[in-house]
Each structure stands twice: as structure tokens, then as C-alpha cells.
Amino acid sequence: MKLDVKEFETKMQKSIASYEYELSSIRVGRASAQVLNKISVDYWGTPTPIAQMAEVKTTDARTLLITPWDASSLKNIERAIQESDLGINPQNDGKTIRLVFPALTEERRLELKKQVSRMGEEAKVAIRNVRREANDKIKTMKKKAPIVFIIVSVFAVAAIIIISAYRSSESYRKAKAAIQWDCSVSCTEKSTSAQYVITYSNVKVSSKTGTLTIQNRNDFEIVVHLLCEGEQEIVSGNISAGGCYSFANVTDKEYTVGIHADVDAATNIKVIVYDGKDTEPYTN
Secondary structure, eight states: OOOOHHHHHHHHHHHHHHHHHHHHTSOOSSOOGGGGTTOEEEETTEEEEGGGTEEEEEEETTEEEEEESSGGGHHHHHHHHHHSSSOOOOEEOSSOEEEEOOOOOHHHHHHHHHHHHHHHHHHHHHHHHHHHHHHHHHHHHHHHHHHHHHHHHHHHHHHHHHHHHHHTSHHHHHHHTOSEEEOOEEOSSOOOSSOOOOEEEEEEEOOSSSEEEEEEOSSSOBEEEEEOTTSOOEEOOOBOTTOEEEEESOOSSOEEEEEEOSOOTTOEEOEEEEESSOOOOOOO
């Protein structure tokens, strides 16, 4: 969960903009068209700002001249100004309205001071409210954070368990052990203390991973020999019944697989070779 800082920043900026708008509408003894911003005129049944229905300009430092684009709206503009809190009596000559701003008296200065102070305090309160709202949201997020963390942790643990279960499953091992060769042979003759017999498979194997793994699918021990032209013969240790043995650092050349076992002649010796360390599940 993330706090949308932009949302609260926008709210504070709106409070400041409102404060600036209120300040611009205060009559301070100088002619300013902005003092008319808050005055709306009933123009054909629609409240309309004076600036949208008349030209407003300053003729000197203390005089505003309002010239309506529609002469019939002159009376309505005059009435709206009289009914507002502007405190200036409009002078209507039949074509334009003249507003003369009187010089500030000491009494008026004190009133303005109070008015500006009140507006400033209202703006501060509005900003504090936005700040409070943001702080409350942060506190709520902090309370919810442990719950979210627990939920995420549970899902993460569940995912790990599922992945681990899959990786230990037969389907995963079969997928990883995609490249394999059946190098099973039928023993040519029985080995004796005086004669070590190796029976060679007709299947050639090679590796792209640098590792060839032998899987003994028999109920007796075997020894495997790997022969490659131009290279020294590689011999495994005793591979127990149902066990595996990996030849590391093999090249990508073709190897001939030779198998030795202390069994009678014509005994079938089941051997599977894999490219890599992953093998299909096998239970003797």
C-alpha cells in the first residue's frame, strides 16, 4: 500500500489558491479589477461574473471604469455592486459605471487587518486539516502493514512449498532429464577372477552440459567405462543397485559405453545415460 502524496499536495495548493483569491478581492484603497471577482450579476437568469459581460479598466489609481457590452445589463451590474459587501457606491452615467475607491481611513485599516488575519487563519486551518488527513492515512497504513506482510509471507511460503514439491516430483525430474540414452546390454560372458569382462553398448552418447550421468537400473552393482577416440578411457566406481554415477568434465565428443558386472552370461544389464545430473526417478 502506497500513500498518494500528490493527492494531498493538490488539496493544499487549492487551499492556498483560495486564500490568494480571497485576498485579491479585498478593497485596499487602490483601484483593482480583482475586487469584482466575487460579484455575480443576474444576466438573463444566469449568475455571471462582471468580467464576462463588461470591459473593466482602471482610469487612475483610485478609479475603476466598467463598460458593459450589452447596455441593457447596466442596471443589473449597478444593483449587484450595491448589494455586495464592496462598500462603494457605483456612479452610473447611463453608459458606464464608475467606481471611486476612497482613501483608507485608520478605522478601515484596522478592519482590513482583522479581515486578512481571519482569512489567513482559515487558510491555515484548511491546510492543517489536509495534513491531519494525510497523517491519519499513514497511521492506518502502518496498522494494516503487518497484516499485508503476513498475507504476502503466507503466499510466498506456499509458493516455495509448491515449487519445492514440483521439483521433487517425477514430472519435474522427467522434464529436466529430457536427453537420455538407453545403453542396456546383454552380458557376453561371465566375469571371473582371471577374466574382467566388459560388454559395450551399440549406442553412442555425447554431452552438451559437460556431465554424463549413469543410472543403474539393476539389482546388482555395475562399473561403467566411457571410451572416446583420442582420449583416455574413463572408469566409474562401483555403481550400487538402483544408484547413479556422474562423469564430470566430459567433452562434447561421442562416447562408447562399456559395462561390467559380475553376472552370468546373457544377463540383461539395464543402463540409462543422461546428459546432465538430472535423472528420471527410479526405484529398484
